[in-house]
Amino acid sequence: MATEIERKFLLSSDIWRTLPHTSVRIAQGYLSAEPARTVRVRIKGEAGFLTVKGQNHGISRVEFEYPIPHTDAEAMLALCPHVLDKTRHLLQTGPYVWEIDEFHGDNAGLVVAEIELPAVDAEFTRPAWLGEEVSHDARYYNSYLSQHPYNRW
Amino acid sequence: MATEIERKFLLSSDIWRTLPHTSVRIAQGYLSAEPARTVRVRIKGEAGFLTVKGQNHGISRVEFEYPIPHTDAEAMLALCPHVLDKTRHLLQTGPYVWEIDEFHGDNAGLVVAEIELPAVDAEFTRPAWLGEEVSHDARYYNSYLSQHPYNRW
Numbered sequence: 001m002a003t004e005i006e007r008k009f010l011l012s013s014d015i016w017r018t019l020p021h022t023s024v025r026i027a028q029g030y031l032s033a034e035p036a037r038t039v040r041v042r043i044k045g046e047a048g049f050l051t052v053k054g055q056n057h058g059i060s061r062v063e064f065e066y067p068i069p070h071t072d073a074e075a076m077l078a079l080c081p082h083v084l085d086k087t088r089h090l091l092q093t094g095p096y097v098w099e100i101d102e103f104h105g106d107n108a109g110l111v112v113a114e115i116e117l118p119a120v121d122a123e124f125t126r127p128a129w130l131g132e133e134v135s136h137d138a139r140y141y142n143s144y145l146s147q148h149p150y151n152r153w
Numbered sequence: 154m155a156t157e158i159e160r161k162f163l164l165s166s167d168i169w170r171t172l173p174h175t176s177v178r179i180a181q182g183y184l185s186a187e188p189a190r191t192v193r194v195r196i197k198g199e200a201g202f203l204t205v206k207g208q209n210h211g212i213s214r215v216e217f218e219y220p221i222p223h224t225d226a227e228a229m230l231a232l233c234p235h236v237l238d239k240t241r242h243l244l245q246t247g248p249y250v251w252e253i254d255e256f257h258g259d260n261a262g263l264v265v266a267e268i269e270l271p272a273v274d275a276e277f278t279r280p281a282w283l284g285e286e287v288s289h290d291a292r293y294y295n296s297y298l299s300q301h302p303y304n305r306w
Contacts, residue, residue: 031205032184032190032192037233052229068217075217080190
């Protein structure tokens with residue numbers, strides 16, 4: 001079990017694309033999209049994961065993640081009602097790594113940046129390309145997006 | 154991934170209790186009780202498991218089961234809306250092992266026997282204590298019982 005403390009932002013510009021970063025394609029679906037107990041199946045590059053998350057308390061929530069065989073993840077994605085497709089770009093600024101998720105398919109046009117923090121009140125420098133914070137806006141949860149894609153907002 | 158082929162029965166008598174068997178206590182809850190994609194957390198004796206099952210097709214369904222730390226299973230049971238409590242008795246007859254589930258708590262009074270078969274049309278001998286078959290009765294799914302306990306039927 002881990003406790004995940006994350007803040008999430010929209011982006012004010014595309015400047016980050018010119019900065020050094022790595023990218024990996026992610027496909028994920030939800031066996032449960034209930035906010036109190038989400039169950040996510042993910043294929044990240046070639047690796048499969050099964051992840052359980054509890055209710056959000058502010059910007060933190062409990063998380064349990066297990067690596068699973070790629071073939072299991074493929075078969076479980078087929079059980080999910082919707083599959084999210086995105087590219088995750090990792091970009092280092094100071095001690096922190098920003099995860100910039102660029103969505104495809106029905107969520108194309110949406111780009112969000114997340115930072116995982118060691119404590120709820122941890123300080124961090126806001127890069128110039130960072131926009132409005134959406135940590136508390138449930139519409140930007142991936143579980144919500146899988147059911148209500150961005151192109152229908 | 155495995156395909157699970159199971160048949161489930163009520164019991165016509167308690168004679169089985171006098172036959173050699175082993176018993177283990179099981180606590181389980183559902184992160185998803187959707188028949189198309191159930192996600193079960195189970196503590197069986199001291200062992201934890203996370204199990205995903207797909208839709209039933211007749212008496213078979215796909216199943217993915219992963220051993221997880223006991224502490225993870227405890228914490229995830231706390232995320233489940235209901236927790237089923239039962240004792241599983243294992244009883245060998247010929248080549249097959251019967252799993253006899255004796256429910257406690259809100260499902261006390263309910264006892265069902267399950268047999269896992271190698272093929273949908275596999276033959277097996279019905280013990281004298283076996284009652285009505287309920288393989289196709291969704292009320293006897295554990296996921297259903299967790300939401301609609303036997304004492305409220």
